[in-house]
Amino acid sequence: MSDAERPTDDSGDEFEPIEVFPEAGETDLRPGADDCYKCSTCDTECPVAEVDDEFPGPKFQGPEQWRLKRQDDHDIDESVMKCSNCMRCDSACPSDVPLSQMHNTARAEYVEENMSKLSREYWRNRMLANYRRLAPLGAMFPRTANFVTGLSATQWLGEKLFGIAGEREFPEFATETFREWWTARGGAQVENPDKRIAYFHGCYSNYNTPEVAKALVRVYEHFGYEIMVPDQDCSGTPMFANGMLEDARRAAETNVRELAAAIEDGADIVASCSSCSMSLRQEYPELFDFEDTEAVAENTWDAVEYLRVHEDLEAELEGTSVGEEFDDFAYHAPCHARNQGLDGQTVELLAAIDGVEAHDVGDSCSGISGTYGWKEENYETSMEIGAEMFDHMDEADAEAGLTECPTCSMQMEHGTGYEITHTLEVLAAALVGDGTGTNATGARAE
Amino acid sequence: MAIEDDVLVVGGGLAGATAALAAAERDVRVRLVSHKESTLRHASGLIDVLGYTPTGEGPLADPFSALADLPEGHPYERVGAEAVRDALAFFDEIAGEAYAGAHTDANALVPTHGGTVKPTARYPTATAAGLASDDRDALLVGFATLPDFEAPLAAAHLEAAGVPFDARGVTVRFPGIERDDAKVTRYAHLLDRDEPVETAAGESTARAALVETVRSRLEGESRVGFPAILGDDSADAVRADLADRLGVDVFEVPMGPPSLPGLRLEDLLFDALSDAGVRVTTGVPVVDYETGADGAGSSGPARIDRVTVDRNGSEVPHSADQYILATGGLVGKGVQSDRERVSEPVFDCHVPHPADRYDWFVDDVFGDQPYARFGLPVDRDLRPLDADDALEFANLRAAGAVLGGYDFAAEKSGSGVSLATGYVAGRRAAEGCR
DSSP, X not given: OOTTTSOSOOSSSSOOOOOOSOOTTSOOOHHHHHHOOOOOHHHHHOHHHHHOTXXXXXXXXXXXXXXXXXXXXXXXXXXXXXXXXXXXXXXXXXXXXXXXXXXXXXXXXXXXXXXXXXXXXHHHHHHHHTHHHHHHHHHHSHHHHHHHHHSHHHHHHIXXXXXXXXXXOOOOOOSSOHHHHHHHTTSOSOOOTTSEEEEEOTTHHHHTOHHHHHHHHHHHHHTTOXXXXXXXXXXXXXXXXTTOHHHHHHHHHHHHHHHHHHHHTTOEEEESSHHHHHIIIIIHHHHOOOTTHHHHHHTEEEHHHHHHHHSXXXXXXXXXXXXXXXXXXXXXXXXXXHTTTOTTHHHHHHTTSBTXXXXXXXXXXXXXXXXXXXBGGGXXXXXXXXXXXXXXXXXXXXXXXXXXXXXXXXXXXXXHOOEEEEHHHHHHHHHHTTSTTOOTTSOOOO | OXXXXXXXXXXXXXXXXXXXXXXXXXXXXXXXXEOSOOGGGTSOSOBOSOSSOTTXXXXXXXXXHHHTTOOTTOHHHHHOHHHHHHHHHHHHHHHGGGEEOTTOSSOEEEEOTTSOEEEESBEEGGGGGGOTTOOSOEEEEEETTOTTOOHHHHXXXXXXXXXXXXXXXXXXOOTTOOSTTOOHHHHHHHHHTTOXXXXXXXXXXXXXXXXXXXXXXXXXXXXXEEESOSOSTTHHHHHHHHHHHHTSEEEEEOOSSSOHHHHHHHHHHHHHHHHTTOEEEESOOEEEEEEOTTTSSSSXXXXXXEEEEEETTEEEEEEOSEEEEOOOSTTTTSSEEOSSOEEOTTTOOOOOOOSSGGGSOOSSTTSOOGGGGOSBOBOTTOOBBOTTSOBSBTTEEEOGXXXXXXXXXXHTOHHHHHHHHHHHHHHHHHHTOO
C-alpha cells in the first residue's frame, strides 16, 4: 500500500486526507520523486558537484528537495541557483526521474519567492536570460556595439555593475542578421510542398553567427527542401536556467503557436542549436501545456539528424571534400546534444568527407552551460569544469574546434584560442562548396 | 530512411559493450544504443565469474570447477565453459594493465567496504595490494564525511572473517572536503588534479595533505586501504603518488553505488568501443520494433527489420541485420514488473514467472528469491525463446542480466555472465550477418 492510500488517522470521526496530489495546473512531480532509488548515478554525472563544494548535487536538488518542500516551513535552497542546467542528470538516471524538470520548477519557485526583485543578481540574470530582447539593439548598430562591448572599460563595468565575468569577451554582433539576409534574398529559393522544413534558428545564429544559419539554408536547399522561417522568440533555454519561467512561458507560447502553424503547412521543425532543439523537444512538454506543445516536440529535429533520417546524408557526403577550407577538428558534443542521442553523429558523418576528420574530445561538459559561466560568481567553476575539455582539445590532433552549441563554442574558444566551427558549415562546404558561386536553387554542385 | 548498421546492440553496460566489441572483431559495422547510465555505476568494478554455486556452496576456490554442474538454462550452461574462458581472455586483452587476476584460475578474495570477503576472478589493479590472502597487516582509512565506509567496523569484520593478518581501521577527515555529502567525484577530482587545500598547518595540496593525515596513523602496517575514491582519470598516478610518499602499498576497497571503479571500467570499455570503430549513441531509448515482410506468413521465426529510437519525442528508425538485447535485469530495467506481469519492454520477449505475484518472492529477504532468476530463457545461441520454446526472433540475441535462470547476487556471477554471454552474442551476431 502506498503512502497515498494509507489512512493516517482512524481515531477521530472526521477523516482529513493528506494533500498528496498538487493543485490542478501544477506539475505533478510526485511519481518522479518516488521513482528515485537513491543510487546517486546523477551525482556522479554532475559537473558542478565535482568541482564546487557548495553544490549538493542533482539528487538533492530534485527528489530530496521536492520531499522537503512537502513541509510548509521549507524554502527552496538557494544552492539551486548553482545548477547549470546541463541536464546530464536526466540521461544519467536509470530510473527515469525527471531531474531537470524538478530543477527547473524549483529554480523558478526560488526566484519567484526568495530572490529579491531589486537585487543586482536578479536584474543581471534577467538581462542574461533575455538576451533576445537586447540583441536587436546590438544588431541595429553592430559596429558600435562590438566596439563598445570590446572595450576593457565595458568589461570592467559589466563585472562591477552587473556581476558579469570580466574575463569573458562579449560575442560579436553580425553586421547583417540572418533574417535580414533571408528577407534580402527574397526568402525561400526552393518551393516544394512535399519537402518542407520550418527553421528555428534561435537568437544566436540570427544575431551573431548568421553563417551557421546560411549554411543550413544551403544544405537544405541542396537537398531540395522548401525552407520556412517563421516568426520566433527565444527558445527559453537561458530563462529556464535562470528561473525566469514566466519569461520562458511567454516566449514558448509564441514559438508553439508559430511552429504549430508551420506544421499545419506540412513542415517539420529543425534547429541548428542543440539547446534550442532540446528546449522544444523536452522542456516545453515538461513545463508547459499550450495546445500543440506535444505536436511541436514530436516534430522537432536537430538539423543534421533530420537529414540523416530523411535523406541518405552519409552516402551523399561520401567522397566529397572541403579542400583547403577546413582541416581536422577537435569535436565537443554539447551536453544538450548528448541528451538527444546525437553524441556520435558528427564524428560519424565527417568520416565520410575527405580531408577532414572530427576527433571526439570526450564526454565532459564544457562548463559554460549558456549564461552560467558568464556570471562572475560561476566563472571559476565554469573554467574548472571546462579544464578536462581544454586538455583533451590540446591533446587532439587538430588546431580548430567543432560543436553545435553557441555557448560551448564560446567556451572552447575562450579556453584554447581555437577557431570554432559549426557542423553545418562543414556540411555546406562539402555539399555545396564555400558559398561563392553557389547555385542556391537546390541543384547539386557536382 | 533508417540509420543502418550490421549489428545493433541495445544496452551499454558490461554485456552490451562486450557484445559490441566482440562483434567489431569481424568486418561488420556495429552500433551500440544506450539509454541511461548503465548499472556499472552501481557495480564494484570486480569481475566475478562464480563465487558460490546456485545451491549456496562456497566460496569456491576455483569457479571453473563448478561450471559443469550448473543447471540447464543457467547462462554459463547455455554458452559452455570454453566460452567463459574465451570471454575472460577477451576481457584481459581489453583491460590490459587495469585489471589483475589472469595468472590463475583460482578466485581471488577481495575485502569489501562492509568488511566481508568476495571471491572474484579479476580485480582492478587498484585493489591488488588489498587481497585477503595476503598476510601483511593492513590499515584501513575511512573518511568522516564518507559514511559508506566505516573503516574500524570493516577492519573488525575482516578479522572476524578470519583473514590471515591484522586489520586496523581509523577514521580521518579528508583534506579539502568540508560538506557532509560531498560526491565521490569531488574526492576523486581533488586528488586527480591535486588541488590546493587548506589544512591546520596551512596551504597544501590534496595528495600531500592526505599523506600527512595518514602518516601519523600508521603503526608499522605495510599496506593502507582507502575507499575507492582515489582519483578517476588519473587513478593510477594518484595511487602511485600516495604509495610513494607514504612508503607503503596503497589499495582501494571497492564501494557500493555510486562506484568509481565501475565508472572507470565504463570509461575503459567506451574507450575500447571508440578504438574499435563502434558507433555509439547514448541518452535515448529503443522503444519499438518492426518485423520484416519475410517473417510474416512464413513458418519460421520473425526477423526484426528495424527498431525505433525515441529521441525526446521524435522517432528515429535504426536498422541492422542482427540485434543484441543487453538492457540489464530488474535494476537496470531490462526486465520490468507491475502487479500483473513481468515483462521485457523492448521486444516483449517471454519472461517465465508464476501467475500469482505472491509466488514471485519468499518471505526470507536473503532466501532463495524466485524474482532474482527472472529473465529471458534462450537457446544455446543466446536467442530468446517464447513460451513454447520456439525462437522469438531469428536475428535477436540476448546477453547479460536480461537473461534468466541465475541469481547473480547470490552466486557472485554478474560480471562473468555479462562477459561470457556478451562475447558469445557479439561473435555469433557478427558471424550471422548476411
